[in-house]
Amino acid sequence: MTNHWIDMINADVVLIMGGNPAEDHPIAMNWLTRTKERGAYILHVDPRFNRTSSIADVWAKLRSGTDIAFVGGMIRYAIEHNRIQQEYVREYTNASWIVGEGYDFTDGLFSGFDPKAVRYDRGRWAYALDAQGRPRRDPTLKHPRCVFRLLERHFARYDADTVCRITGTPKEAYLRVCDIYTSTYAPDRAGTWLYAMGTAQHSHGTQNIRSYAILQLLLGNIGVAGGGVNAMRG
Numbered sequence: 001m002t003n004h005w006i007d008m009i010n011a012d013v014v015l016i017m018g019g020n021p022a023e024d025h026p027i028a029m030n031w032l033t034r035t036k037e038r039g040a041y042i043l044h045v046d047p048r049f050n051r052t053s054s055i056a057d058v059w060a061k062l063r064s065g066t067d068i069a070f071v072g073g074m075i076r077y078a079i080e081h082n083r084i085q086q087e088y089v090r091e092y093t094n095a096s097w098i099v100g101e102g103y104d105f106t107d108g109l110f111s112g113f114d115p116k117a118v119r120y121d122r123g124r125w126a127y128a129l130d131a132q133g134r135p136r137r138d139p140t141l142k143h144p145r146c147v148f149r150l151l152e153r154h155f156a157r158y159d160a161d162t163v164c165r166i167t168g169t170p171k172e173a174y175l176r177v178c179d180i181y182t183s184t185y186a187p188d189r190a191g192t193w194l195y196a197m198g199t200a201q202h203s204h205g206t207q208n209i210r211s212y213a214i215l216q217l218l219l220g221n222i223g224v225a226g227g228g229v230n231a232m233r234g
Helices: 005-010 026-037 051-055 067-080 086-092 147-155 160-167 171-185 205-219
Strands: 013-017 041-045 058-060 191-195 229-231
Touching: 005 026, 005 191, 013 067, 013 171, 026 041, 026 051, 041 051, 041 171, 058 171, 067 147, 067 160, 067 171, 067 205, 086 205, 160 171, 171 205, 191 205, 205 229
Parallel strands: 013 041, 013 191, 041 058, 191 229
Antiparallel strands: none
16 A cells, blocks of 8 residues: 555545455445545446445446556546646656657657567657756746656547547546546645556556556645555455
8 A cells, every 4th residue: 555544534536446445355445435424535447336336426337458548538637627736746746857859659659669679778768968967857847848748748649539439438427537536636635546456467557557656646646645546455
């Protein structure tokens, strides 16, 4: 866990993806029940309707293995609707750092891919440096090659219609999840993201979790009571 189980009571929105705590983590579910009683939203994203879904304010079904598309659309939604915790993103992430000209993403591949070795030359992804050898920054986040703008461009492909076609999620439920969860960008609100083996046990499990982390960083849900990306374990 990034945060303690008890900390969930501080969340305004709880999103559970890749887990079923009502059946698999009953002690954790106790804290989720208390959180809901004090007015928090519970969102459950899962291919199946189960006991956790039954207590959720929104259940959004999706096809197994389409997690990244689902969260990619949430990232686009947050950026499009200016639901970004600006100070946190600017001061406590690398969003303002400018990436060198060697980096690109075309037709599903990042620059520097060697098809024979089947690996990337990650040196192509280096930051642009100033005269002192430090990464250049743009605190306004407007430079076209700063991390934030490259991120925006990367996730622009995940519009709601495309996401729902890939995931099979009803559009109304998907947009409701996006709206409720990204509301936690406000400084006086917090959202916690819970996952378990339904997320991790994929060939792309690490990338699933990375997408959760990107969204939480954009919303400023890191290092706050009721926030974090939390793996439900025994």
